[in-house]
Amino acid sequence: MSINWDFIINSIPLYEKAAWLTLKLAFWGILISLVIGLICSVIQYFKIRILRSIVGAYIELSRNTPLLIQLYFLYFGLTKLGLTLSENTCAIIGLSFLGGSYMSEAFRGGIEAVSKSQIESGLSLGLSKIQLARYVILPQAFSFSISSIGANCIFLLKETSIVGAIAILDLMNVTKDLIGMYYQTFESLLMLVIAYLIILLPMSFLLTWLERKVRYAEFGN
Amino acid sequence: MSSEEKQPLLEIKDLYKEYDKKMVLNDIQLQINKGEVIVVLGPSGCGKSTLLRCLNGLEPIQGGEIKLRGKSLSGKDVDWQKIRQHIGMVFQNYDLFPNMTVIENILLGPIKVQKRDKNQVLMQAKELLDRVGLLDRIDAYPRQLSGGQKQRIAIVRALCMNPEIMLFDEVTASLDPEMVREVLEVILGLAKQGMTMIIVTHEMAFAQAVADRIVFLDAGNICEIAEPQEFFTDPKTERAKQFLNIFQY
Ligand SMILES: Nc1ncnc2c1ncn2[C@@H]1O[C@H](COP(=O)(O)OP(=O)(O)O)[C@@H](O)[C@H]1O
Numbered sequence: 325m326s327i328n329w330d331f332i333i334n335s336i337p338l339y340e341k342a343a344w345l346t347l348k349l350a351f352w353g354i355l356i357s358l359v360i361g362l363i364c365s366v367i368q369y370f371k372i373r374i375l376r377s378i379v380g381a382y383i384e385l386s387r388n389t390p391l392l393i394q395l396y397f398l399y400f401g402l403t404k405l406g407l408t409l410s411e412n413t414c415a416i417i418g419l420s421f422l423g424g425s426y427m428s429e430a431f432r433g434g435i436e437a438v439s440k441s442q443i444e445s446g447l448s449l450g451l452s453k454i455q456l457a458r459y460v461i462l463p464q465a466f467s468f469s470i471s472s473i474g475a476n477c478i479f480l481l482k483e484t485s486i487v488g489a490i491a492i493l494d495l496m497n498v499t500k501d502l503i504g505m506y507y508q509t510f511e512s513l514l515m516l517v518i519a520y521l522i523i524l525l526p527m528s529f530l531l532t533w534l535e536r537k538v539r540y541a542e543f544g545n
Numbered sequence: 546m547s548s549e550e551k552q553p554l555l556e557i558k559d560l561y562k563e564y565d566k567k568m569v570l571n572d573i574q575l576q577i578n579k580g581e582v583i584v585v586l587g588p589s590g591c592g593k594s595t596l597l598r599c600l601n602g603l604e605p606i607q608g609g610e611i612k613l614r615g616k617s618l619s620g621k622d623v624d625w626q627k628i629r630q631h632i633g634m635v636f637q638n639y640d641l642f643p644n645m646t647v648i649e650n651i652l653l654g655p656i657k658v659q660k661r662d663k664n665q666v667l668m669q670a671k672e673l674l675d676r677v678g679l680l681d682r683i684d685a686y687p688r689q690l691s692g693g694q695k696q697r698i699a700i701v702r703a704l705c706m707n708p709e710i711m712l713f714d715e716v717t718a719s720l721d722p723e724m725v726r727e728v729l730e731v732i733l734g735l736a737k738q739g740m741t742m743i744i745v746t747h748e749m750a751f752a753q754a755v756a757d758r759i760v761f762l763d764a765g766n767i768c769e770i771a772e773p774q775e776f777f778t779d780p781k782t783e784r785a786k787q788f789l790n791i792f793q794y
């Protein structure tokens with residue numbers, strides 16, 4: 325069997341476009357996940373009544389339903405209720421809904437790792453609870469949880485391969501289309517793997533670098 | 546002396562404290578005047594740390610009263626955030642914030658809590674850093690400092706809040722021996738300037754040198770209050786004698 329190089333070269337623009345779309349969805353998904361995660365973990369940290377239970381329920385729901393089902397619900401289910409969202413919006417909401425709980429758990433772990441003496445040290449300076457969270461607890465928690473946050477980012481990037489299920493022309497769907505039209509199965513799949521590697525490897529390096537940068541809190545204070 | 550100066554700066558009356566129904570401090574009576582240095586001695590677990598923590602509201606008390614300048618610190622409507630600005634505390638484990646540089650550690654309280662002018666605080670901070678010999682480490686992160694340096698910075702951080710009283714909880718207990726001195730000298734310097742202090746320590750020579758009065762605590766009770774000379778040469782209670790014997794080596 326020989327590799328059809330012409331086909332590969334011709335397919336590059338399609339993959340490029342799909343890769344950008346995948347990146348865009350992942351970018352927004354990750355960003356919003358981080359915001360949701362942060363808010364949820366702060367609510368849990370401050371033990372805010374009612375909101376705390378809502379957050380708990382959300383985390384259970386989000387972690388115990390597959391992304392595919394969440395996407396179907398958003399895309400097909402909500403349409404039946406008269407609420408039609410674009411494919412991309414659904415994908416971003418789906419990724420954020422899933423990622424938010426994972427990020428929240430990562431932050432929570434980091435917050436719990438901040439030592440009691442750090443907190444008392446802040447209190448004895450007269451810091452309010454909010455100032456304490458902002459200047460002492462969250463920066464350190466972030467540093468403690470950076471590796472799980474990184475793992476979650478990679479996880480969410482990989483999960484984007486599912487959004488093809490709601491008719492988005494992402495890498496997965498482009499590949500399926502090309503296989504369907506030209507029967508160039510091997511070449512198409514090879515391109516798919518390469519495209520994901522091109523996205524994921526730099527991301528991975530970036531995260532490792534970031535991790536090393538913000539690890540200050542772990543070096544014996 | 547005017548009547549205001551005669552009023553004790555800090556007054557502890559009938560203080561009672563328990564953890565999970567277990568008594569930790571009982572019937573504590575103590576008055577601290579402005580400029581006075583109290584050293585609290587006692588065996589491990591006798592309640593020294595707890596006493597200091599009660600004084601700045603890190604632990605609630607179950608009985609008695611604490612007064613700062615005649616104002617009660619008991620009850621629900623006490624604004625500890627405000628009171629803590631007047632009571633500086635330095636702990637055993639150098640608790641500088643590792644995510645901030647030395648100067649950021651120092652400025653946090655004065656600027657964010659007290660809302661003071663940054664330039665003015667910066668000047669004060671530099672002067673204090675200079676005094677403890679660490680002006681050149683102003684932009685260092687805590688992880689780049691030795692234990693003794695960290696404790697001196699922690700003292701400067703507390704001082705920059707312009708507290709009326711400083712609490713020290715075994716601030717040299719985690720230090721390598723060669724660093725103990727540099728920290729104790731800073732505290733001695735403060736005593737000379739008339740800072741009011743309550744110091745928990747196991748450094749007996751230092752205690753004798755710095756204290757106006759020694760408070761000997763045992764099993765949550767004050768056994769003895771005496772001038773250092775008297776306490777170290779002629780302790781009145783059997784418990785204090787036993788305690789001092791341990792340090793004879
Ligand atoms: N958070 C806590 N919960 C329960 N018991 C405590 C707590 N902190 C201290 N204790 C107990 O209170 C007593 C006094 O402790 P502490 O004030 O730390 O003693 P010291 O500083 O003199 O060594 C000890 O018996 C200790 O076990």
Ligand SMILES: [Mg+2]
Nearest residue numbers: 593594595715
């Ligand atoms: Mg102690």
